[in-house]
Amino acid sequence: MPELPEVETIRQNLRRGGATLPSILGWNVESAQVLWARSLVMPGVDEFKRRLIGQQVVDIGRRGKFLIVELSKDALLIHLHMSGDLVVEENREPVATHCRVAIEFENGQRLAFIDARKFGRLWLTAEKETILSDLGPEPLDDAFQAQDLYRRLHAHRRRLKPLLLDQTFLAGLGNIYADEALNLARLHPLMLSNQVSAADAERLWRAIRAVIEEGIQRNGASIDWVYRGGEFQNYFRVYQRTGQPCRECGEAIQRIVIGQRSAHFCPNCQRL
């Protein structure tokens, strides 16, 4: 369940408390379990467990699709990749089948990293910037304006869809929100980035922000067995709507493969 709006929903829940997760601010780590070592990028299992003990959760942040658990000494970065999720539960409950890492707190609760496909990754580090430094702009940041997007698009000659998925170009978009944004902006996913006009770029900039904001407002999207809690899946314009009528013109939504990922678009509204 991992694109910017889903990660942001988790961030807000872990920070302020919410429908699916309580606030974990101020909680003190008592111990940690690592059930799948490869979920850790750094440090190794032993040091990970040792260093976490005694640290307090100070804040919860986000950069792109990275969740940032700010601790008293380190930051715990979590990337959910395809199937990752976080739950808070009682320490004495048995760990879930797909639990890969569990962080246990002195108050008897634990934060469990659940990840069926084992693609998700965690970093415990005092230097989070090293890991985050390659990320592109944050789409909702006030500093990110339409002209910036235009300039960045023209700095490349790439097809729009794969470019929007490139986290060094823009941080946070994944397959759902990239397809949704391109449709809302009426741009074809195969269009070359240096061919967009200033007006195209402005529409795309607005569309990216609009779909992300709507995703956050609806608590993200829940699809299949992976994630639950969000409602945005009920409002998709094109994603996974192959063959269904475009909400604007009635034309059948098409699915093509670009860069080994599916891309959904309206062949009438989004022309090359």
Add this chain to the structure above:
DNA sequence: ACGAGCGCCTGTCGGC
């Protein structure tokens, strides 16, 4: 610079 192919993993679904 860019894109294709592949690897990492498990689960679900549709077709036969």
Add this chain to the structure above:
DNA sequence: TGCCGACAGGCGCTCG
């Protein structure tokens, strides 16, 4: 019913 391929919200790597 069982098997088998396609597909899944991501990304790092190599190679041409």
